[in-house]
Amino acid sequence: MPKYWCTNYPNVREGLEQGDHSRDVMFAQLSREIIACRRCTRLRKYAKTVVKDMPARFTDGNFWGKPVPGFGDLNGRLLIIGLAPARTGALRTGRIFTGDLSSAFLVAALHSAGFANQARSESVDDGLVYRDCYVTAAVKCAPPADKPEPAEFANCSSYLDREVVLMVNLRSVLALGSSACRAYLTHLSRKGVRTRGLRFAHGSTYPFPGMPTLYTSYHPSPRNTNTGKLTPVMLDAVLARIKHDFSM
Numbered sequence: 001m002p003k004y005w006c007t008n009y010p011n012v013r014e015g016l017e018q019g020d021h022s023r024d025v026m027f028a029q030l031s032r033e034i035i036a037c038r039r040c041t042r043l044r045k046y047a048k049t050v051v052k053d054m055p056a057r058f059t060d061g062n063f064w065g066k067p068v069p070g071f072g073d074l075n076g077r078l079l080i081i082g083l084a085p086a087r088t089g090a091l092r093t094g095r096i097f098t099g100d101l102s103s104a105f106l107v108a109a110l111h112s113a114g115f116a117n118q119a120r121s122e123s124v125d126d127g128l129v130y131r132d133c134y135v136t137a138a139v140k141c142a143p144p145a146d147k148p149e150p151a152e153f154a155n156c157s158s159y160l161d162r163e164v165v166l167m168v169n170l171r172s173v174l175a176l177g178s179s180a181c182r183a184y185l186t187h188l189s190r191k192g193v194r195t196r197g198l199r200f201a202h203g204s205t206y207p208f209p210g211m212p213t214l215y216t217s218y219h220p221s222p223r224n225t226n227t228g229k230l231t232p233v234m235l236d237a238v239l240a241r242i243k244h245d246f247s248m
C-alpha cells in the first residue's frame with residue numbers, strides 16, 4: 001500500500017516514523033490544541049450565543065460549544081472533509097457529523113459502503129466506529145449561516161495540514177461541497193501542487209501524481225438533500241467509486 005509522507009513537516013515526519021504510538025500521541029496533542037483554539041474571535045463568540053438559541057428538543061443540558069476535532073480511523077485510506085461543525089450537530093454534540101440531519105445522511109451512506117459500523121451518528125457515546133476512513137472539517141468551529149470567512153479558513157488550515165500528515169495510508173480524499181474542496185486544493189497548493197483551474201463539480205475525480213486522489217460530492221446538508229440536489233444514490237455512487245479505486 002503506498003504511503004504519502006508530507007515532507008513539508010519534518011518534525012511530524014520524524015515522529016511518525018517512530019510508529020503508531022507517536023502518531024496517537026500527536027493526534028491527541030492536535031485534538032487538544034484544536035479544542036483549546038481561540039484564533040477566530042468571531043466563531044468563538046458565535047458558539048457562546050448559539051447555546052441560548054438552541055431549539056427546545058436539544059436543550060438537554062449537554063452542549064459542547066468548543067472547536068471540534070476530526071474523528072475516525074487515522075490508519076484509513078479515506079479522508080472526508082466537510083465544511084464546519086453544524087450548529088445543532090457537532091457544535092452541540094462535540095463530534096464531527098454527529099446529531100443532525102447532515103450526519104444522518106452521511107453516516108447512513110458510509111455504513112452502506114462499509115466505512116462505518118452503524119448507520120446512525122447521534123452522540124459521542126453511540127458506538128459509531130469508522131473503518132478505513134477519518135472525517136473532519138475544513139473549519140473546526142461552527143460559523144454563523146454556515147459561512148466561514150476566508151481568514152477563518154486560513155486560520156484553521158494548519159490543523160487540516162497536520163491531520164493529512166497523520167494519515168500515513170491516505171489514498172483518497174472526499175471533499176463534501178465546494179468550500180471543503182477549495183480548502184483541500186489550498187492545502188495542496190501549500191505543498192507545491194499545481195491546482196490552478198480545478199473547479200468543484202459533484203462526482204468529479206481529480207488524480208494528482210504521487211498524491212491521494214480527490215473526489216467530490218455535494219455537501220449532505222438538508223438544503224441539498226431535501227431538494228434532491230444530493231440523493232442517497234448519488235453519494236453511494238461516489239463512495240462506490242472510491243472503493244473500486246482502492247482495489248486498483
Ligand code: SF4
Pocket residue numbers: 034037038039040041043044067139140141152155156
Ligand atoms: S475555526 Fe479553527 S482556527 Fe478558528 S478558532 Fe476554531 S479551531 Fe481555531
